[in-house]
Amino acid sequence: MASIRDVAVRAGVGIGTVSRTLNNSGYVSEETRKKILEAVEETGYKPSAIAKNMIRKRTGIIGVMVPNQEHPFFAKVMKHMENELYKQGYKCLACNTLDIINRQKSFIDMLDSRVVDGIISCVDELPDFSGGNGRAIVSFDRNSDAGVPIVRSDHEMGGRLVAELFIKKGCKKVCQFTSGFDRKRTANIRHDVMKEVLEEAGVEVVSIITAWDALSYSYNKDMVRKYWDIIETVDGMMTTDIGALSCLSVAQKMGLNVPKDLCIIAYDGTDITELTYPELTVIQQDCPTIAKKCVETVLNMVDGKEVPSLELIPVKLIERGTT
Amino acid sequence: MASIRDVAVRAGVGIGTVSRTLNNSGYVSEETRKKILEAVEETGYKPSAIAKNMIRKRTGIIGVMVPNQEHPFFAKVMKHMENELYKQGYKCLACNTLDIINRQKSFIDMLDSRVVDGIISCVDELPDFSGGNGRAIVSFDRNSDAGVPIVRSDHEMGGRLVAELFIKKGCKKVCQFTSGFDRKRTANIRHDVMKEVLEEAGVEVVSIITAWDALSYSYNKDMVRKYWDIIETVDGMMTTDIGALSCLSVAQKMGLNVPKDLCIIAYDGTDITELTYPELTVIQQDCPTIAKKCVETVLNMVDGKEVPSLELIPVKLIERGTT
DNA sequence: GTGAAAGCGCTAACAC
DNA sequence: GTGTTAGCGCTTTCAC
Numbered sequence: 001m002a003s004i005r006d007v008a009v010r011a012g013v014g015i016g017t018v019s020r021t022l023n024n025s026g027y028v029s030e031e032t033r034k035k036i037l038e039a040v041e042e043t044g045y046k047p048s049a050i051a052k053n054m055i056r057k058r059t060g061i062i063g064v065m066v067p068n069q070e071h072p073f074f075a076k077v078m079k080h081m082e083n084e085l086y087k088q089g090y091k092c093l094a095c096n097t098l099d100i101i102n103r104q105k106s107f108i109d110m111l112d113s114r115v116v117d118g119i120i121s122c123v124d125e126l127p128d129f130s131g132g133n134g135r136a137i138v139s140f141d142r143n144s145d146a147g148v149p150i151v152r153s154d155h156e157m158g159g160r161l162v163a164e165l166f167i168k169k170g171c172k173k174v175c176q177f178t179s180g181f182d183r184k185r186t187a188n189i190r191h192d193v194m195k196e197v198l199e200e201a202g203v204e205v206v207s208i209i210t211a212w213d214a215l216s217y218s219y220n221k222d223m224v225r226k227y228w229d230i231i232e233t234v235d236g237m238m239t240t241d242i243g244a245l246s247c248l249s250v251a252q253k254m255g256l257n258v259p260k261d262l263c264i265i266a267y268d269g270t271d272i273t274e275l276t277y278p279e280l281t282v283i284q285q286d287c288p289t290i291a292k293k294c295v296e297t298v299l300n301m302v303d304g305k306e307v308p309s310l311e312l313i314p315v316k317l318i319e320r321g322t323t
Numbered sequence: 324m325a326s327i328r329d330v331a332v333r334a335g336v337g338i339g340t341v342s343r344t345l346n347n348s349g350y351v352s353e354e355t356r357k358k359i360l361e362a363v364e365e366t367g368y369k370p371s372a373i374a375k376n377m378i379r380k381r382t383g384i385i386g387v388m389v390p391n392q393e394h395p396f397f398a399k400v401m402k403h404m405e406n407e408l409y410k411q412g413y414k415c416l417a418c419n420t421l422d423i424i425n426r427q428k429s430f431i432d433m434l435d436s437r438v439v440d441g442i443i444s445c446v447d448e449l450p451d452f453s454g455g456n457g458r459a460i461v462s463f464d465r466n467s468d469a470g471v472p473i474v475r476s477d478h479e480m481g482g483r484l485v486a487e488l489f490i491k492k493g494c495k496k497v498c499q500f501t502s503g504f505d506r507k508r509t510a511n512i513r514h515d516v517m518k519e520v521l522e523e524a525g526v527e528v529v530s531i532i533t534a535w536d537a538l539s540y541s542y543n544k545d546m547v548r549k550y551w552d553i554i555e556t557v558d559g560m561m562t563t564d565i566g567a568l569s570c571l572s573v574a575q576k577m578g579l580n581v582p583k584d585l586c587i588i589a590y591d592g593t594d595i596t597e598l599t600y601p602e603l604t605v606i607q608q609d610c611p612t613i614a615k616k617c618v619e620t621v622l623n624m625v626d627g628k629e630v631p632s633l634e635l636i637p638v639k640l641i642e643r644g645t646t
Numbered sequence: 647g648t649g650a651a652a653g654c655g656c657t658a659a660c661a662c
Numbered sequence: 663g664t665g666t667t668a669g670c671g672c673t674t675t676c677a678c
Contacts, residue, residue, distance in 0.1 A: 003655055014665040027663055049436040050376045051655035054670050075398040082417050094405050094417040113372040217594035249600035271540035272595055277572035326671055337649040342673060350647055374671035377654050
């Protein structure tokens with residue numbers, strides 16, 4: 001593998017001149033310039049990013065840490081993050097925590113060992129130290145008690161929109177899958193708000209606590225089956241996209257009429273919610289904007305700039321066929 | 324940020340000794356060892372991966388290049404690749420080509436500039452040079468004329484299984500979405516084989532050519548709507564998961580009985596196919612094995628070992644409710 | 647056992 | 663304009 005030295009020797013110049021030529025920094029005569037470009041061609045020289053990183057003390061890589069990138073919401077948001085990072089000249093390292101504590105830790109370690117310049121993190125338990133020491137880390141859709149800035153959807157708004165729609169549709173008893181109220185999931189905000197607004201209006205609310213890592217498809221379907229005796233007593237259901245798809249399919253199998261017998265609202269609003277019949281009514285999280293804000297924030301932190309401690313992204317109600 | 328020198332000074336030893344201690348290489352007396360560990364603690368020293376990379380001439384990062392990681396098949400396979408890479412001590416850089424030629428090129432450039440040690444690539448048009456010069460690059464589910472090894476599902480087997488099932492179900496006229504026959508997509512193999520086997524058995528086959536980048540959800544649904552006058556004349560349909568979901572929902576909307584009026588077979592078999600009612604019959608690609616083989620192959624190439632030029636992973640027919 | 651020194655491939659400051 | 667040199671933060675000989 002040719003190095004800058006090989007090029008310099010071949011062109012009969014010093015390595016500084018080669019560097020200057022290739023980076024367009026400082027003056028280089030047209031003649032030497034040509035000689036150098038020729039030598040680059042002949043040697044097949046490609047500058048080593050590693051050596052450059054050594055000097056910049058940066059890798060140009062941001063880690064994106066999610067529970068599971070196969071989940072449609074995370075798949076979507078990670079894609080948009082990769083895209084935003086790309087636009088800014090950064091690369092995106094994919095980290096699935098898979099709820100394994102060692103994985104979480106090892107990805108945070110990459111920040112300290114400077115494999116990545118920063119991390120966008122969606123995990124429940126950030127180590128306490130994470131925020132300190134000038135680490136560039138932003139928490140996406142999760143609370144954090146470590147002084148880490150947070151970017152998330154406006155779940156208060158989401159919970160309210162859901163509740164209002166159920167009320168408008170005349171629902172009397174609503175069920176929701178929640179991930180338990182003792183965790184740092186910001187998602188719980190929507191459940192709290194929905195419950196509050198609904199109960200104020202005299203609508204009964206049943207909350208079924210799912211495992212806090214309920215991200216897999218099969219788990220969701222199992223939960224719907226397991227709690228079907230409860231679900232069939234309600235006339236409104238709110239859960240994530242996957243839960244909603246599960247719910248819809250089981251309801252159809254059981255001969256229920258959706259939305260007549262049961263209104264379903266899917267939270268997240270990824271594209272799969274448009275591929276059912278009837279199409280799912282959703283609260284849609286604005287993934288492009290979430291991604292943009294996360295990237296903007298983490299890159300500002302990398303540059304040592306001040307960043308807001310909380311950014312709220314509005315959600316959108318899209319009424320379709322299940323309400 | 325503390326460097327190895329700071330630790331050495333603080334512990335009153337040479338940097339070589341610090342290095343030896345931290346890497347358990349060479350002899351270090353218990354006494355100095357303790358002093359050094361203390362100094363590490365006090366300074367908060369974390370070894371720089373960048374400097375280590377400089378010496379190893381490796382980053383420990385493999386790029387995974389797919390058209391769009393939001394697509395359920397690629398989301399799944401990339402997750403499994405990340406997992407396999409992690410097990411081998413490697414990291415996974417996410418690259419969405421989004422069918423943009425510049426993006427493709429820039430990701431390949433990362434190989435040359437040594438940002439990544441290798442690339443697992445699922446793109447249609449690899450630059451011709453890609454295979455040469457000892458580049459560690461494996462093509463996943465795509466043909467390549469550049470001497471790049473290929474890992475893919477056994478689509479001959481897939482096409483045959485589909486055809487046989489349609490025949491068994493008594494279908495007389497089958498429709499398929501294909502991505503056009505002039506491309507290097509290995510997916511076309513299954514379409515060719517299916518057509519051949521079906522026509523041999525006297526079953527008529529209609530092929531609808533979709534855009535070669537037909538990976539988005541909305542595009543698929545539009546295609547189903549657009550060609551519905553054709554689709555409603557057939558009694559068998561084969562397409563990818565997303566296409567099949569689209570097809571099922573439109574069929575239900577149109578009042579068709581699936582599978583009585585129309586058999587649907589989804590190719591890919593990601594988890595969303597279990598969330599419909601009826602559940603989709605699928606040809607399932609073995610993502611964990613594909614991921615494992617891709618990782619194994621690319622890491623062997625990184626190590627300069629010989630690798631097979633083609634690896635075929637069996638697919639599996641799972642009969643569910645749409646046939 | 648341990649320190650000093652060379653070197654990985656590059657950039658940037660500084661002479662000439 | 664251009665060459666030389668000093669690092670960037672490590673690992674790895676090689677003396678002592």
